[in-house]
Amino acid sequence: MVNKNKGIVLYFLLIAISFSGCKEGEGEAKTENAKPNVIFILADDLGIKDLSCTGSKFYETPNIDRIASTGTVFTQGYAASQVCSPSRASIMTGKFTARHGITDWIGAKSGVAWRTNGKNSKLLPADYVHRLPGRDSTLAEMMKANGYTTFFAGKWHLGDEGSYPEDHGFDINIGGWDVGSPKGGYFSPWKNPRLENKVKGENLSKRLAAETASFMEQSKDQPFFAFLSFYAVHGPIQTTREKWKKYRDKADAIGIQESGYEMERVLPIRTVQDNPIYAGLVESMDDAVGLVLDKLAALGLEENTIVIFTSDNGGVASGDAFSTSNRPLRGGKGYQWEGGIREPFFIKAPWLKDSRKTVDYPVTGADFYPTILDLANIRLLPEQHADGISLAPLLKNESLNERSLFWHYPHYGNQGGEPASIIRRSVWKLIHYWEDDRNELYNLEKDPEEQVEVSADYPEIATQMYDELETYLNSVNAKRPEKDPAYDETLAKQMHQDKIDKLWPRLEAQRKRFLSQEFEPNADWWGSKITED
Incomplete structure (x- = not known):
């Protein structure tokens, strides 16, 4: 339940909005767009290159591609973090991670507790906020305060009981709780107390889409805000035998490379x-997106519905399930490089007929909050979405001033990322590493793959950007990691060598096994196969 103080704040915000009048030009807007519906589709762990429309030659995503082809593609779209919970909190609050305080996935250990994971690191990760702050007025709360029916389905991972979707502005919560992975897998019966098992073998992504479509139909005569947050494509990666075979045969036709990994x-x-x-898991999610888009069309709501699609962090190229590749970008989920934070970032506002098809202005997940308010003709709240800006001007072929984007991850990623903070401004990106206080500077226009570090060539730019980064972090009281006096350098070298000598060959063998014609994970294919052939 929303706490008393937050309820009072929302009450006065609503009064202020009701007396604020229309923004300039609102009176000329078409009636059907005065309160457009909003469908926000958030994928989990989907990389920038995991869609057909963003360059994959292997995965097939015709339905998500539909959003891109009929909307605006932000070619320099970023998640607010390289891992899930911080990024999701930024969408809900309009703030960068250092400001809202959720800087790691909720449940990750920090401080001396980090050592209990069998870790041996130079630093002890910083502490962080473990639930969506109650002092914030979330995007869902503001939509609800302005007459929208609000709906959430899928992955939440923004706090335990008392900080679930229904505690932060959503009227309906289907499947959202404190766990960030699909407990029980992608085929029913799953182990989610917020999602009833109905049909044995039912696909999780399609079920969440069906619940969303049902909500849309029930709410078609009033403005709605539907947030479909897939658990896919987070591990454990699972698919049906049919989809596995389709993509195994496709890999064979393309030509299976001898090696699929290198050492980062x-x-x-x-x-x-x-x-x-993984390809089958991606396709199942795309099928689910198709269900929602088809329902939107069947209800005749396409022209008055904003549709957004993005992901919460880069694709898992390293660590976890080692599922995909983000090349030519470097890194993946958990990493400080572009592969860890660059995302599909699509916005469709169908009444804006002359919207640009592509925008190369750098944008971030914190921008969704003010953008949705702006497109829905709701007064902006810069004191709340302190780091996000409305992208509506860009959709209308207008321009925005240059600005800096900030990331703060004072933690070690399970996927190989290092404790680091980042600033992006214009074509420049500076990464500050907390282990040794060194900086890396990249010119993303010339070197989007981040292969050529140029701080020695541009010392003034590096110094200016680092100073700006430090100033921002200090202004929001960002927490830093601390040195671990128990760090054992000899042990660290041995652990690293084991990853080269043992883990790498094991991953290559697993890859070949997945591509073998005889591959079978278990008798019922993770629960998807409920009858004998």
Whole structure:
């Protein structure tokens, strides 16, 4: 339940909005767009290159591609973090991670507790906020305060009981709780107390889409805000035998490479997209998106509905399930490089007939909050979405001033990312590493793959950007990691060598096994096969 103080704040915000009058030009807007519906589709762990429309030659995503082809594609779209919970909190609050305080996935250990994971690191990760702050007025709360029926389905991972979707502005919550992975897998029966098992073998992504479509039909005569937050494509990666075979055969037709990994700075990293299990998981999510888009069309609501699609962090190329590759971008989920934070970022506002098809202005997940308010003709709240800006001017072929974007991850990623903070301004990106206080500077216009570090060539730019980064972090009281006096350098070298000598060959063998014609994970294919052939 929303706490008393937050309820009072929302009450006065609503009064202020009701007396604020229309923004300039609102009186000329078409009646059907005065309160457009909003469908926000958030994928989990989907990389920038995991869609057909963003360059994949292996995965097939015709339905998500539909959103891109009929909307605006932000070619420099970013998640607010390289891991899930911080990024999701930024969407809900309009703030960068250092400001709202959720800087790691909720449940990750920090401080001396980090050592209990069998870790041996130079730093002890910083503490962080473990639930969506109650002092914030979330995007859902503002939509609800302005007459929208609000709906959430899928992954939440923004706090335990008392900080669930229904505690932060959603009228309906289907499947959202404190756990960030699909407990029980992608086929019913799953183990989610917020999602009833109905049909044995039912696909989780399609079920969440069906619940969303049902809500849309029930709410078609009033403005609605539907947030469909897939658990896909987070591990465990699972698919049906049919989809696995389709993509195994496709990999064979393309030509299976001898090697699929190379050694990155910390862990082996996947270099090729040819995992048929992951491809099937991606396609199932795309099928689910199709269900929602088709329902929108059947209800005759397409012209008055904003549709947004994005992901919460980069694709898992290293660590976890080692599922995909983000090449040519470097890194993936958990990493400080572009592969860890660059995302599909699509916005469709169908009444804006002359919207640009592509925008190369750098944008971030914190921008969704003010953008949705703006497109829905709701007064902006800069004191709330302090780091996000409305992208509506860009959709209307107008321009925005240059600005800096900030990331703060004072933690170690399970996927090989290092404790680091980032600033992006214009073509420049500076990464500050907390282990040794060094900086890396990249010119993303010339080197989007981040292969050529140029701080020695541009010392003034590096110094200016680092100073701006430090100023921002200090202004929001950002927490830093601390040195671990128990760090054992000799042990660290041995652990790193084991990743080269043992983990890397094991991953190559697993990749070949997934691509083998005889592959079978278990008798019922993770619960998807409920009858004998």
